[in-house]
Amino acid sequence: MSRTLLTVFTFCSTALLAVSSANAHRMDLIAHVHGSEIHGEAHFHGGIAAKDATVTALDPAGEKIGETETDEQGAFTLVAKFCCDHRLVVKTADGHGAQCTIAAGQLPSSLPPRAGAADHHHASHEHDQSESIRADLASLREQLHGYEQKTRLRDVLGGIGYILGIAGIAFYLLGLRRRQADQGATDK
């Protein structure tokens, strides 16, 4: 029976390790537009701020159009110089990173368009905005779905953990009963 227990234990610990190591160093980057400024925050999984990380803004062609650093709270502000898609890439000194994109439609159209980048954003500003909201919603739904799956797995593993814990308590109590019975036998 101990072999079966060992298998269950190994399975549970492997599954737990797989779940936690995937998230251990995950970094999240969120950003929104206010006027012509891009405000954002970078943090590690679990809410720890990623301070002194470099945030680079790239245009759709991949050229650098801005750079800044995060403060103590992991927050940053970047002034947009062009009206084009801004791909924000954050990197910490020890090599962790994350990225997100600010669509051109969210930036004020008064900004000069990026030379070389497509200029179609001006023509359909509103259309782009609703498009970007739709894209954001889709990604949120995806994240929520993934989160639900993950909590379900954790609940299952948690339940098995409870059962093993109860088995441990049962071992203790039954062992106590057995020891008392043994003592009673030797006393007589």
Add this chain to the structure above:
Amino acid sequence: MHIYEGFLAATPSGQAVLVAGATAAAVGTAIGLKKIDYERVPQIAVLSSAFFVASLIHVPIGPSSEHLVLCGLLGLVLGWAAFPAVFVALLLQAVFFSYGGLTTLGVNTLIMAVPAVVCHYLFRDAVRSRSESTVFVVGFAAGGIAILMGAFLAAGALWAAGAEFRMFSKLVVLGHLPIVVVEGLVTGSVVVLLRKVRPELLEAPLLATSQ
């Protein structure tokens, strides 16, 4: 197989069913706990975990889906100890996934543990047979009959709860008919496998592999 939380509590007779179920389940669990030996604790824990997880794996049948229950297997291996095993697993299912609930815990424990204990007495000798096909048939019967019995117990609980629930009691029995076959096949295969690799779980001799 689970009776939903708050479903029976609506009528006085339903509440009486809940109280009677809780009392009977407490007695059954107490008997089960008395019968647990030190050496059997891991078996009970493993089967309780299997029972806990099995109800989360849904088998699509036609438009709806059903899940495995495994109470036949629990009965064959654990006997009376199926009561605490089912109780713990149902408690965790109620807390984590809102399957069943705390007030229906007693009735639901009875619905799934009584068939297990009955199967234990019905099939404990037959499952020690030396013929592989007999062992499979016994496992199939134990799995299938346990589900049928559980469905009839659930239907009986609904029937006793009052006239407004009687429509559901028929649905419960009909809805479980497909899972009888699936559960029988699974239990039959598991029992044959156990006889080949872990016969001591069934207190039976090792079954020689057919090759």
